[in-house]
Amino acid sequence: MRRKMDNNKDNNRSEIDDIDFGIDRYFDEDEELEDGESSSDAIYGCAPETLYEGGESEYYEEDDVTDEAYGVSYGAYETDEPVSEARYNIEREQAPSADNTADIADGQYHYTERGTSVQKRNKRETAQVKRKSSADNAREQAPSADDSAKARRERQWPGLRSNLRVMLVLFTTMFAVLLVYFVYSVTTFGGRWFNNPYNPRIQSEKDRVVPGNILDRNQVVLASTDSDGERVYNDDRHVRTSVSHVVGDNYGLTTTGAESFFSRTLLGFDAGLFERVYSAASGGEARGESVVLTIDAELTAYASDAFRDYRGALVLMNYETGEVLAMVSHPEFDPENMDAYRPKSDSEKRSGESEGETSALVNRALMGRYTPGSIFKVITAAAALNSLAGIDEREFECDGPLAFDGESGVFLENVHISPEEDKKNRNATPSPRPSPTPSETPVIAPGSSPDIMENLLLVRDNDSDYHGDLDFEEAFTASCNVTFGRIGMELGAARISSMAQSFGFGEDFLFSDLILYPSNYELPQRAIDVAWSAAGQYRTTVTPMHMCMIAAGIANKGVMMEPRMLYGTISSREFVQGQRRPSIYKRAITETVATKLTALMKKTVESGTGARAALSNWTVCGKTGSAQISSDREVNSHAWFIGFIEEEEHPLAIAVVLEKAGSGGRMAAPVAKEVFERAIRLGY
Numbered sequence: 001m002r003r004k005m006d007n008n009k010d011n012n013r014s015e016i017d018d019i020d021f022g023i024d025r026y027f028d029e030d031e032e033l034e035d036g037e038s039s040s041d042a043i044y045g046c047a048p049e050t051l052y053e054g055g056e057s058e059y060y061e062e063d064d065v066t067d068e069a070y071g072v073s074y075g076a077y078e079t080d081e082p083v084s085e086a087r088y089n090i091e092r093e094q095a096p097s098a099d100n101t102a103d104i105a106d107g108q109y110h111y112t113e114r115g116t117s118v119q120k121r122n123k124r125e126t127a128q129v130k131r132k133s134s135a136d137n138a139r140e141q142a143p144s145a146d147d148s149a150k151a152r153r154e155r156q157w158p159g160l161r162s163n164l165r166v167m168l169v170l171f172t173t174m175f176a177v178l179l180v181y182f183v184y185s186v187t188t189f190g191g192r193w194f195n196n197p198y199n200p201r202i203q204s205e206k207d208r209v210v211p212g213n214i215l216d217r218n219q220v221v222l223a224s225t226d227s228d229g230e231r232v233y234n235d236d237r238h239v240r241t242s243v244s245h246v247v248g249d250n251y252g253l254t255t256t257g258a259e260s261f262f263s264r265t266l267l268g269f270d271a272g273l274f275e276r277v278y279s280a281a282s283g284g285e286a287r288g289e290s291v292v293l294t295i296d297a298e299l300t301a302y303a304s305d306a307f308r309d310y311r312g313a314l315v316l317m318n319y320e321t322g323e324v325l326a327m328v329s330h331p332e333f334d335p336e337n338m339d340a341y342r343p344k345s346d347s348e349k350r351s352g353e354s355e356g357e358t359s360a361l362v363n364r365a366l367m368g369r370y371t372p373g374s375i376f377k378v379i380t381a382a383a384a385l386n387s388l389a390g391i392d393e394r395e396f397e398c399d400g401p402l403a404f405d406g407e408s409g410v411f412l413e414n415v416h417i418s419p420e421e422d423k424k425n426r427n428a429t430p431s432p433r434p435s436p437t438p439s440e441t442p443v444i445a446p447g448s449s450p451d452i453m454e455n456l457l458l459v460r461d462n463d464s465d466y467h468g469d470l471d472f473e474e475a476f477t478a479s480c481n482v483t484f485g486r487i488g489m490e491l492g493a494a495r496i497s498s499m500a501q502s503f504g505f506g507e508d509f510l511f512s513d514l515i516l517y518p519s520n521y522e523l524p525q526r527a528i529d530v531a532w533s534a535a536g537q538y539r540t541t542v543t544p545m546h547m548c549m550i551a552a553g554i555a556n557k558g559v560m561m562e563p564r565m566l567y568g569t570i571s572s573r574e575f576v577q578g579q580r581r582p583s584i585y586k587r588a589i590t591e592t593v594a595t596k597l598t599a600l601m602k603k604t605v606e607s608g609t610g611a612r613a614a615l616s617n618w619t620v621c622g623k624t625g626s627a628q629i630s631s632d633r634e635v636n637s638h639a640w641f642i643g644f645i646e647e648e649e650h651p652l653a654i655a656v657v658l659e660k661a662g663s664g665g666r667m668a669a670p671v672a673k674e675v676f677e678r679a680i681r682l683g684y
């Protein structure tokens with residue numbers, strides 16, 4: 001180091017201007033490294049490059065020698081903070097000594113006696129001293145004009161090396177991430193990719209392999225392949241259409257049915273080695289395995305009848321095992337006549353000949369994302385029982401709508417509107433449109449109401465029937481929006497959201513037996529939206545299957561089971577595989593909260609809005625909902641009921657939604673009752 005510095009001692013000012021570019025290395029090419037010094041030491045050791053990189057931190061005057069360790073005036077040079085390499089290096093290297101303290105040719109630098117500078121070091125830390133000495137070293141080693149090009153070339157190296165190192169680490173990391181993701185994807189989605197009806201392998205295998213049959217849990221054949229190789233479905237048209245969404249079709253027009261989702265099994269890809277060898281040795285045509293579903297076709301057909309002409313969906317499951325016993329989606333389709341449901345050309349649409357419609361292919365139970373309305377109050381109630389101590393002993397007051405500022409959505413605690421006033425104005429104006437954009441809908445038409453009600457947003461009770469003084473249980477069983485709006489604001493959106501997540505909102509359900517679209521609780525910001533979201537309005541969406549899982553989870557002491565559609569398989573040699581074990585999806589709530597919710601839901605059916613779901617011999621627990629989907633409150637409410645039977649012999653949970661059917665208590669609860677009755681009669 002010393003040697004090199006000495007060599008460079010007589011560099012002049014103009015050459016040192018090059019330092020601006022950041023000189024990394026000050027060795028001559030032919031220069032040998034000192035003992036124990038590696039090339040990287042040389043490169044890093046002598047290259048406090050950042051000292052010069054467009055530095056602008058400190059500017060030293062020529063005579064500013066007083067507080068410099070070695071009395072260097074930096075003249076017109078700008079410096080920056082040294083990097084760790086520089087400090088590291090200087091600590092390793094010898095510090096400059098009095099040898100260096102001669103003036104350099106152009107007089108821009110001055111080396112003074114070391115002793116002098118030490119006396120004047122009083123303002124700076126020792127570390128800083130070392131830093132400055134590193135700057136000195138670099139300057140002293142500034143290259144000559146000849147060296148400058150070389151140095152410029154060579155100074156690429158350290159950057160390149162470190163860049164290469166960074167790139168290597170980056171690519172290795174990316175590769176590792178990609179590998180992990182690939183393994184995750186294949187294990188998680190592999191079956192789904194395969195079962196995708198667009199997978200050409202499925203179509204080609206269908207030409208080679210006779211697909212297995214699809215049966216219900218009582219081995220009623222729902223789909224089979226006839227002697228001509230044609231796929232045929234149950235002879236009874238009513239049964240066939242009732243289970244159409246569960247079974248699917250042979251053309252891949254529906255993606256969630258068993259024909260698509262279990263195609264791997266149906267085409268024999270899941271058969272064991274023994275089965276394959278046996279099949280090949282027997283010389284007959286290749287046959288896939290048959291799939292036995294958990295549903296009961298007769299019960300499903302019965303549930304389908306209960307819909308009458310309404311659109312909507314129903315799911316009935318065993319809440320201890322997760323087995324789906326019935327799944328209905330209206331409108332249905334006929335798998336024997338799929339041409340009727342294919343997307344139509346314009347001319348076909350005009351002629352109106354075909355019976356089907358494309359939307360009939362959507363399985364609303366799994367893919368229909370509905371506004372939940374008041375059935376969401378089970379989640380708000382769970383959040384309240386979970387985080388508001390003593391909530392079930394408190395008294396509330398429901399003596400008129402909650403009022404919010406029409407612009408900001410802020411709750412106006414002191415604005416009181418009597419039930420009479422509200423009723424009077426309600427008749428003259430559209431119902432409050434709580435979701436999704438309450439602010440865009442004037443609650444009260446100008447001129448039709450007292451001044452105070454203009455520009456207000458209201459949280460109202462159904463039909464402006466306010467409840468007076470009531471406790472938590474009464475608020476739940478009467479489905480009081482006013483009280484739940486207040487509770488929602490007290491809880492805050494975050495706690496409601498957190499409870500919704502506990503029940504599976506916002507999750508990508510990756511169940512092994514079915515495809516279920518995710519449900520969503522969008523975090524509201526304004527008080528009005530928080531209040532409405534607590535009553536299941538705002539922008540919350542949920543599928544009927546998910547609501548059934550939630551009811552089932554409450555019934556099952558807080559533990560949600562993974563929904564099951566696959567009861568078992570039958571090999572081509574008629575060997576029945578064992579029934580699969582139930583598996584837990586997640587624990588949503590504590591058993592204590594589940595027990596309290598059960599009591600609330602029991603009361604709702606005993607004496608509240610769910611009375612029409614009551615059975616004479618069995619305890620039914622439930623919650624109704626009339627989810628408003630437009631401002632026309634009579635027609636455009638989805639009628640909801642979720643509930644379960646609180647009996648060990650009949651662990652049944654249900655979710656029903658009838659689109660645009662009006663009141664959940666009047667319309668959906670009786671459907672649940674009919675289906676419960678039938679299921680019990682069938683022994684479930």
Ligand SMILES: [Zn+2]
Pocket residue numbers: 398461465466467468479480481482483
């Ligand atoms: Zn009320």
